[in-house]
Amino acid sequence: MEAYEKIKKTRQSGRATSVDYINGIFEEFTELHGDRRFADDHAVLAGIATLNGVPVTVIGIEKGKNIQERMERNFGCVSPEGYRKALRLMKQAEKFGRPVICIVDTQGAYAGAGAEERGAGAAIAENLYEMMTLRTPIISLMIGEGGSGGALALAVADRVWMLENAYYSVVSPEACASILYKDAGKAPEAAEHLRLMANDLYGFGIVEKVIPEPESFTDAEGTKHFFHQLRRDLSREIKHLSHMSRDTLLSERYEKYRKIGRYESDTAPTPAKARRVFFGRK
Amino acid sequence: MNQVSAAPVTEPTVLCEKCKQPISRTALIGSGYVCPLCGKYNRIPARTRIELLTDKGSFCEHNATLVGENPIGFPGYEEKIRTAREKSGEYEGVICGEAEIGGERCCIFVMESAFMMGSMGTAVGDKIALLFEYATAKKLPVIGYTVSGGARMQEGMLSLMQMAKVSGAVKHHSEAGLFYLVCLTDPTTGGVTASFAMLGDMIIAEPGALIGFAGRRVIEQVMGQKLPDEFQSAEFQMKNGFVDAIVPREEQRNFLSRMLRLHTGR
Incomplete structure (x- = not known):
C-alpha cells in the first residue's frame, strides 16, 4: 500500500511548510492580514514579496511546526475568512498586475460550526469562480496535503505543480473507506484506488509538473538546493506566463479545466421522454 | 412515471x-x-420536477445520452452506475435541456437524487458545463436545481476538477450579462455547495432543505458537541445571508417565470 505510506509520511511534521517556502524562495516578504469582512485567518499566511526582483503576491496555507503553532494556525484548516483574505489579495494582485503564487498544504477546509455559519461553501465557490478569470498569472504549489475543495480553492491556476510525495484528493482515504467500505481501517486500499499521488495526477493532466523532493527536509544542504531549483523554475515560468496575452492566458486556463472529463456532446437535442423506454423506473 | x-x-x-x-x-x-x-x-424525480416547472411540451433535453466512464478504474464503480441507472431510470445524475417557463425561454438543469444521491462526476460536470456554454452562446438564462451529496468519490480528482470547470462556465455566462437562478433542494452539500450551487445571481431554497458544505457528523466530531436540528437548514442559510428566498414548491413555477421575465430585455 504505497500511496497510504506516502500520505502518512506527508502528514508527519518535519516537512517544509509554507513559511519555509516563503523564506526559501522569495525576498522582502511582507505579510498582509485580514479579509476586510470579518477576521484574519491564521491558517492562511499571505502577502507581497519579490521573486528574483519581480513583485508577486504569495498566499500560503500554513499548518504550523509545533503544537502551539499548529493550534494557532488551526492545523492548516482554512475558515471562510481565510479564503476571502486570499481572494482579496488575488484581486489586489490583479489590479497591480502581480503574478500570484499559492502554496497549498491542508487536510481540508475547516469543518466547524462557525465556518458553516459564515459560508464555507460559498467562500470556496467564489474563489473558483473568480480565479478562473483573474487577469494575472497564477501558479499553485501543492507541497503536502491537498484536501479536496479546501485545497482547490487556492488551486485554480495556470500551472499546478506538485511535490512527488504530496497528495491531492477529492476525499480523505479514511473518509472514503468509511463511506464505501464502512471501515476506516481500509484507508490504505482506498488511497490506492483514489489515484491521488502526484504521478497519477500528472497523468490525468491535473498537474503540470511533479517536483522531486530532497532526501529529507531536515537536511539543510539538500533543502537549500531544492529551494534554489524551485525558485529558478518558478521565476522562469512566471516570466513565460507574464509574456502571454491576458486573453490567451485565460482561455488556456479555462480550457485546461474544461477538458478534464470532457465527453462528446449530442449534436441534436432530444425531445423529452423519447428515451425513457430504455429503463423502466422501479 | x-x-x-x-x-x-x-x-x-x-x-x-x-x-x-x-x-x-x-x-x-x-x-x-x-x-x-x-x-x-x-425528493422529486428530476424528470417529474421538470414536468412540474416547465410549460407543457416545451422541454427539449440536451446530451440525454452523455455518459461517463470509469476514468480512474475504481473497483466496483461500473456496478454502482448500473444499479443507479436501474434505480433512477436515468443515464446520469443530472438532466439538462431548454424549456419555457411561463412563456420565457431558458436553459434548465435538475439533478437527480436517485442517481447516487446526485453526486457529481465527470459526466454531471460536463453536462452542466455544456449547458452553461450553450446558454452563453444563445444568450439564455439558466435555472438550476441542485440535490447532491457532493463530488463523486469513485472518479477521484477528476470529480473535484468539475467544481472548477463548472464554476468557470458559470463565470463566462455571468460575464455575458446573463441570469442564473439556482434552487437548492434537500440535500445540497459538499462540492456542489462549494461551486455552482452558491454562484447564482439569485439563490433560492426549498423549505427545510439541508444545505451545507461539511457533513453534520464531521462537524459534530470537530466541535465535540451535538448541533441543533435547524443547523444547515434552508432557514439557517437564509438567516446567515446565503439564500435570497425560501420558496414553497407550489409557488416555484410562478416565482421562476416572474424572475425570468424581470431579467429579459437586455
Missing part, C-alpha cells in the same frame, strides 16, 4: 422520508411530493 402493475389490490404506498408514515403514492404525487401528514418536502 411509475408503471402501474396489474397485480396489487391495495393502492401502492411509499414511506415519507421524515415521518416514515405510509402515504398513498397518488396522494404524494398529487401534493407535489410534500408529505400530507408532516409537511416534509420529499
Whole structure:
C-alpha cells in the first residue's frame, strides 16, 4: 500500500511548510492580514514579496511546526475568512498586475460550526469562480496535503505543480473507506484506488509538473538546493506566463479545466421522454 | 412515471422520508411530493420536477445520452452506475435541456437524487458545463436545481476538477450579462455547495432543505458537541445571508417565470 505510506509520511511534521517556502524562495516578504469582512485567518499566511526582483503576491496555507503553532494556525484548516483574505489579495494582485503564487498544504477546509455559519461553501465557490478569470498569472504549489475543495480553492491556476510525495484528493482515504467500505481501517486500499499521488495526477493532466523532493527536509544542504531549483523554475515560468496575452492566458486556463472529463456532446437535442423506454423506473 | 402493475389490490404506498408514515403514492404525487401528514418536502424525480416547472411540451433535453466512464478504474464503480441507472431510470445524475417557463425561454438543469444521491462526476460536470456554454452562446438564462451529496468519490480528482470547470462556465455566462437562478433542494452539500450551487445571481431554497458544505457528523466530531436540528437548514442559510428566498414548491413555477421575465430585455 504505497500511496497510504506516502500520505502518512506527508502528514508527519518535519516537512517544509509554507513559511519555509516563503523564506526559501522569495525576498522582502511582507505579510498582509485580514479579509476586510470579518477576521484574519491564521491558517492562511499571505502577502507581497519579490521573486528574483519581480513583485508577486504569495498566499500560503500554513499548518504550523509545533503544537502551539499548529493550534494557532488551526492545523492548516482554512475558515471562510481565510479564503476571502486570499481572494482579496488575488484581486489586489490583479489590479497591480502581480503574478500570484499559492502554496497549498491542508487536510481540508475547516469543518466547524462557525465556518458553516459564515459560508464555507460559498467562500470556496467564489474563489473558483473568480480565479478562473483573474487577469494575472497564477501558479499553485501543492507541497503536502491537498484536501479536496479546501485545497482547490487556492488551486485554480495556470500551472499546478506538485511535490512527488504530496497528495491531492477529492476525499480523505479514511473518509472514503468509511463511506464505501464502512471501515476506516481500509484507508490504505482506498488511497490506492483514489489515484491521488502526484504521478497519477500528472497523468490525468491535473498537474503540470511533479517536483522531486530532497532526501529529507531536515537536511539543510539538500533543502537549500531544492529551494534554489524551485525558485529558478518558478521565476522562469512566471516570466513565460507574464509574456502571454491576458486573453490567451485565460482561455488556456479555462480550457485546461474544461477538458478534464470532457465527453462528446449530442449534436441534436432530444425531445423529452423519447428515451425513457430504455429503463423502466422501479 | 411509475408503471402501474396489474397485480396489487391495495393502492401502492411509499414511506415519507421524515415521518416514515405510509402515504398513498397518488396522494404524494398529487401534493407535489410534500408529505400530507408532516409537511416534509420529499425528493422529486428530476424528470417529474421538470414536468412540474416547465410549460407543457416545451422541454427539449440536451446530451440525454452523455455518459461517463470509469476514468480512474475504481473497483466496483461500473456496478454502482448500473444499479443507479436501474434505480433512477436515468443515464446520469443530472438532466439538462431548454424549456419555457411561463412563456420565457431558458436553459434548465435538475439533478437527480436517485442517481447516487446526485453526486457529481465527470459526466454531471460536463453536462452542466455544456449547458452553461450553450446558454452563453444563445444568450439564455439558466435555472438550476441542485440535490447532491457532493463530488463523486469513485472518479477521484477528476470529480473535484468539475467544481472548477463548472464554476468557470458559470463565470463566462455571468460575464455575458446573463441570469442564473439556482434552487437548492434537500440535500445540497459538499462540492456542489462549494461551486455552482452558491454562484447564482439569485439563490433560492426549498423549505427545510439541508444545505451545507461539511457533513453534520464531521462537524459534530470537530466541535465535540451535538448541533441543533435547524443547523444547515434552508432557514439557517437564509438567516446567515446565503439564500435570497425560501420558496414553497407550489409557488416555484410562478416565482421562476416572474424572475425570468424581470431579467429579459437586455
